[in-house]
Amino acid sequence: MELLTLADVKAYYRTPSGQIVRAVDGVTLSINEGEVLGIAGESGCGKTTLAQVLALNMQPPLYLAGGEVLADGVDVQKLPPEVKRREYRGKYISVVPQGAMSALNPSLRIRQFVADLMREHYSDLTKRDALDRAEQRLRALDLPVRVLDAYPHQLSGGMKQRTVIAISTLLDPKVLICDEPTSALDVSSQRSVLELLRWLMKEKIIRSCVFVTHELPLLYQIADRVAVMYAGRIAEVGGAEEIIFRPQHPYSTALVGAVLVPEKGMKERRVEGIPGAPPDLRTPPTGCRFAARCRFVDEQCKADPVERTSGTRQVWCWKPGASA
Amino acid sequence: MTIIRTFLHSGRFVAGFLILLAVLIFGILGPTLSSKDPLEMAGSIYQKPDDKFLLGTDNFGRDVLTELKFGTRTSLTVGLLGGVMATAIGLSVGTLAGFRGGWVEELLMGLTNVLITIPTIVILILLSVAITVRSAWVMSLIIGVTAWPWTARAVRAQTSSLRTRPHLDIARLSGSSGFAMAIIDVLPYMASYVFMALILQVSSAILSEATLSMLGLGPTNTISLGVMLNWALLWESVRTGAWWAFLPPVVMLSVTSFALLAMNSGMDEIFNPRLRRR
């Protein structure tokens, strides 16, 4: 069942000087119940913007320029802002933002924010009830209850990250969007975060998860499906294993090849950087956006690639498999 | 070049700069092109502005316009000298402290913090009272020597954080000497910050000189905007309605102060993008 669907979504930024940055430029994607979808790409490919679109949290100067965002069949963008806020944000879709370190208000104790949050969505909840629920959840997640009494600066980095995940999932959201949740953490903290996410999925506290990152190997550990994003568009999407070990889009291949961490099965691959730089999204090129850096480019690539589906995989390329 | 272009984008900066330029031209060219002596008693007391005296005369019968020209020059000179001095001292102390760390930092910052806590106006008053003969240069010195602490503190905060940047390690490894390394490597990062601090110090120096002069502790041998105001106050120009004796220096001071602060505000917006609206 599709919990969240993006249909040809375009999300642009208007810069102070009046230019338009086409950060997300025609993305069609769906998130299904019970799955973890990974979104991979370099910095600047638009994945954080995509995360904001998915989280229904587009703040100006970001605006929806086209397409539809459907949550369980309902076009969410057309709903009045008050409904969006109360019924969807935090409740249906929730976020674990990039830089969870600074996501917590430094002058509030954790429990104050938690109480505020819960009572925004369930107005007849008393403060005591809200805190009880929070305590229960923390215990279930194996976090010390003392966290509630603390100020953010008293918590370590890994603890803050897990606390933020706990807070984001307090309302049992159906979709949890995680934007680079492990990028600032050491390896053991990374592992605890991944375990936490797996556990939340298993206990059905969250029904699906979107994991945005530039570290492909991480997705091998947690994702069921992976979408590779480049210059505002999806290059390729499919099962995690097939995307990572048998990429068909030249960019996916290059991304996998640029990985330095020796994961099982990846040791045999040569490590190469990707020459060149992503296009300026204020003036995106016509045709395939990867053409300028692609080894296999030819005349066809001057036109926008059409989608090719084979089994569980979709590729947007004129020559899928050329890089295999 | 791109830096200059970015500056031009800020309306505030451009407006402030143009006004400052006008004031500078008035204050520098005015006295040079003027053949008159500001201290000469050319007319009768508190004459209204007319063809001969464009801004009338003051309580001594002196031409206010000429006084304004020379007064602006003095105020600007003291402001510039005092401001540059204060910035230079603050920069040196702050860089030394932030860079060396250890007991040097503790000592210098201790001194700085104590001086910040003591109200500057008090030290200015006491120094000006103690030095009975004061020229514009002496005023600059007095102001420069008392205004540096806040710059030192701010600079040290910057250098402290820059101290651990990798390129500094490289410089250290390649053998550049401590202080030289500080100047050459760290300064480009701080250039914007230092420039803004300079603008603020100059503005503050101009106003400090005016304050001291208005209290009667200004330059003893020359005229400045504050001195003009001091006379205007002492000789009741406000209550007798002789607006030409006090409005020109008031306007000149306010306008200069505004211009400098506008420039600073403009630069602040450019260099601190987080302040721009998202």
Place this chain on the structure above:
Amino acid sequence: MSSHFRRYLAQKVVWYALAFFLALSLNFFLPRLIPGNPASQIVSALGQQGMVSSQAMKKMYEQYMQDFGLDQPLYKQYFQYLGNVATLDLGTSFMQFPRRVSDLIGKALPYTLAIQIPGIIVGWIIGNLLGAYAAYKGGKTDAVAFTGSLFLSSIPFYCFAIILVYTLAVYFKVFPAAGAYKFGLMPSWTFPFVQDFLRHWILPFLSMVLIIIGGQAIGMREMAIYELGTDYVNYAKGLGVHDRKVVGYVFRNAMLPQVTGLALSFGTMIGGQLIVESVFSYPGVGSLLFTAIRQNDYPMIQGVTLIITVTVLAANFLVELLYGIIDPRIRASQTGEL
């Protein structure tokens, strides 16, 4: 009281004691740099004006010598000075001999405080509200408020005072131009006196408060804009917390630096007020200083600078104390990193 706070408090007390001591020393030494014997200079100057008999002159001379201990070595004078200050003995005024400096300052201080304290409180509150409102609203409201505040905050206090006096008191004659109350009236708590007092008070008060509002508004607007763009605001919004609540968070956090900012501006405000009082001939400490400088009344000058130092240090100390209470990083006791 958490241990963090105790440590903070102790640190502050030591700092301020040190600063006070240094200021005291400067207060003592700097005027002593003036060459010559001030006592004989003043006395002979007065004598030349023929206003005083030679007997009176001798008395004055002796009084000053005693006050300052000018016949003693410098270090003894220093300790005498410290002792005097401890007992609030600030010497005898030159220009108003034989009145004591502490008396004269004591009479003038209430007038100064009557403008300073309301000025700071009202200015801070209104200024911060204005700045926060402008930051929240954005657009035209923001542009107007910002330019206005920038303009107001860049005008020196006394320039504004002069403009106010001229326009409202001399040209338009709406308010009185000088003094704290009408000549001939005696200070008392009666309604007519209070009314007259307020009429004289309003212009000096406005001179201070409007400029303070400008300055605070600029600062608060900057802080609020910054806070509105932070990650925690974004996160709270992302989780569906109402704008109203989020704005509350923003103001709470933006307030903190504004409190320290206030402390830093005390020094400038005092300097400005000194001259504002002179402009209005308002019988506060500023006018006292103004006349004292003109007449080379060194004991008075020293006395006033001392009072200014004490007031500013005390105000700063209170503000830092307040900050220690409201900043959670200092207030919260350390439970150890979790």
